[in-house]
């Protein structure tokens with residue numbers, strides 16, 4: 001998410017830091033900042049681009065420094081919320097990637113102890129903790145601070161009283177150390193280091209490293225030294241941006257477990273799943289476009305089952321021009337970018353209709369977040385998505401919808417607190433489930449090899465997996481240019497059966513929920529037309545294989561959560577089919593990542 005760089009050596013730090021930071025621009029950001037140890041500590045930061053920062057930067061002397069690009073999660077994009085942050089004495093500077101879950105508690109305590117805060121961020125508490133524990137030096141201060149913190153982090157800190165030293169710490173947020181000659185580097189991602197060095201070491205979770213120009217020491221959380229190996233990498237910058245994956249889409253699908261974790265972070269442990277709702281409403285309407293609309297439609301099933309509230313989903317482009325009903329449903333706008341013109345138009349329309357509004361988006365400070373008010377937004381925290389086809393952000397939207405449904409269930413007493421707690425706990429298992437699906441990549445690739453030549457594909461599902469079939473078809477068509485259609489399986493006999501032949505692939509989602517017997521019936525209907533069938537079912541399903549040509553098994557979860565593993569499997573299937581067909585995967589023809597026209 002955020003971009004992090006640090007340098008200690010014998011050359012002027014400023015140009016090296018800015019140059020390295022620019023290599024991380026592709027990840028997206030909303031503000032940038034730099035701190036360099038010269039005579040004292042010099043800090044400069046701005047909202048907006050690195051180029052903006054450069055316009056106002058003087059030439060700073062100093063051979064150690066840190067720099068950061070921020071992707072907002074706590075506190076709006078603004079200069080005051082940009083990193084680095086300084087302690088009260090202005091000698092320690094800190095940058096951070098991640099989320100501190102218990103920052104409010106820590107902040108209250110630090111304020112009581114006399115610390116003064118300048119931002120709305122979670123990060124700032126940590127620089128004040130470093131100040132509080134600074135007596136024995138920065139490394140010890142970091143180790144002590146880490147014991148107070150819950151959450152995820154990649155921290156990089158400097159202290160003007162310990163010139164030449166950088167201390168870094170990692171938990172669930174990448175940090176890479178780079179070794180030079182009489183100079184050392186740290187960054188959140190490899191592209192930032194490549195111009196300077198190809199000797200790198202990935203810091204592991206629970207490790208703290210201290211860098212000086214001539215040394216790098218790694219210790220565990222108890223301060224015991226850890227011996228680690230250096231690797232020489234041969235990637236070019238483009239390979240490095242893709243993290244070694246051939247396409248951003250594949251990289252982003254592989255980021256799904258981490259994304260799920262980030263979307264859940266802090267929300268499950270505090271049983272505060274989403275913003276509190278104060279309005280009165282008796283139904284919910286979800287409004288969105290494209291893939292986000294498929295999340296919305298899945299949301300209908302999730303809300304009705306978990307929160308026991310009547311829910312509809314509507315396309316934003318239709319909702320805007322529909323006649324105004326008398327009802328005032330809670331209207332939830334869903335948009336990855338927060339900039340889709342039709343979804344923004346729909347949010348204005350919902351407000352005109354007097355509906356309470358909520359938004360689910362990935363971008364803090366986006367037009368949608370501003371439109372509905374930051375307090376009414378549930379952020380998906382998926383990080384930047386570069387591939388045009390939405391993948392990890394779709395999964396993050398599903399997770400946000402489960403959280404929102406739990407919030408509603410709790411406020412409306414639709415479930416007992418025990419039931420809510422149990423469901424919330426199961427959400428925490430989803431990163432592992434996602435890894436389970438990713439573990440099937442080579443199997444999925446073989447299936448893609450077998451079926452990549454079809455020109456027509458129908459995806460069928462029932463209930464909560466009907467929208468997943470729509471999304472499976474959309475993924476396939478947009479990146480492989482195969483004609484794909486999603487259908488509610490029960491609708492096959494009302495028209496589409498006429499199109500089925502030996503040349504038509506049917507992907508049938510058949511999880512063992514209450515729709516399973518009917519789904520098997522629909523599969524038999526397809527069988528009778530001789531179309532090849534790829535079934536998608538639970539790992540321990542011993543029946544499905546009898547009715548279909550191939551089965552792609554996904555880990556079993558509670559049925560309500562089944563859209564998560566299945567949609568990840570379908571994303572991989574679409575990816576490998578498109579790859580077999582030699583398509584331009586990350587930038588499909590005629591499509592844009594953000595659609596700001598109606």
Ligand code: F6R
Nearest residue numbers: 290291292335336337340389390
């Ligand atoms: C498809 C895809 C699009 C978007 C749609 C809405 O893979 O990404 O269908 O879902 O353009 O975009 P957002 O979610 O930004 O409103």
